[in-house]
Amino acid sequence: MNEFFTRLDKALERLYVWSGAAAAVFLVLVGVCVLTSIVSRLLDIYVAGINEYSGYAMAASSFLALAHTLREGGHIRVALVRSRLGPTAKLWLEIWCLLVATAMSSYLAYYLVYLAWISWKFEEKSEGAAATLLWWPQSIIAIGSIVFAISVAHGLVRVIVRRDPDAASAAPTELTAE
Template sequence: MLCKIDNNLRILYRLSGYTAAFFLILVATFILTGIASRIFGFYIRGLAEYSGYSMAASSFLALAYTFGEKGHIRITLFLEKSKKNIRRILELWCLFVASFFSCYLSYYFIKMLIISIKFGERSEGADEILIWIPQLTVAIGSTIFFICVIHNFILSILKKSNF
């Protein structure tokens, strides 16, 4: 049962990473379109804003994938010098702290999203889109990251992960 959950979560992290890559391609597309439009003498409204929204989506959706692939900056240099028992305690403590802060982050992004939907907030850019649309990807990305950190914390407790 745990193996199936583990596999499904890893698929979720990979999909989140692929979605982040898609948004990164969108950033490049919006920037290149903006450059081309200036060269050819016309203006497309909102390209700078959409590029920013796509960058935020890409950043937050990539968090879980990067964490799962051990791509985040960690304290391994410090941990490698520690004794085995102390190392395990420090790893669990670090994952616990990361779990707390990622939960806090997700909670407030979701709360901000709900408030934006409730009040119908719009962006201040040229296109005035509903601000909850770009906030949704950030909230989803931070929530998937929280799930990933908790997942690794549980695996470390069960000694199935050498994080």
């Protein structure tokens, strides 16, 4: 059973890296859109929807990067209270915070998936010049939020199993309670 959890841990870590890589691709796409917008204005050429697509790429990049950023310890944490606690209190505080974060991120993921589904069902289009089907960018955002919810829950399981308050963003190793 321990081998299963080790493999699952490593597979999830790969998912977070791939999600981060996809976020980087969308961030490059934002740059391309901005550059295209600048050059097209200089050349007095109209490119329909370039601002829309830039916004969609930025939202996709932001949501896809959440899980990888959590794993790398890049999210802002207020460590003042945490640093003054003993090991047991620190562990319980981390568990409580991760429980709340798991609930909130799961709630967000559920409703972003629901939003994309509604947009798909009613074939909603953006009001901009490109008239993009909204479920396309919303689906990417929903995927990012799902991966983030999984990563928060994964961090919670790691903290509980390892009994280590810093395990949520630690490197993947065997899930053993030491």
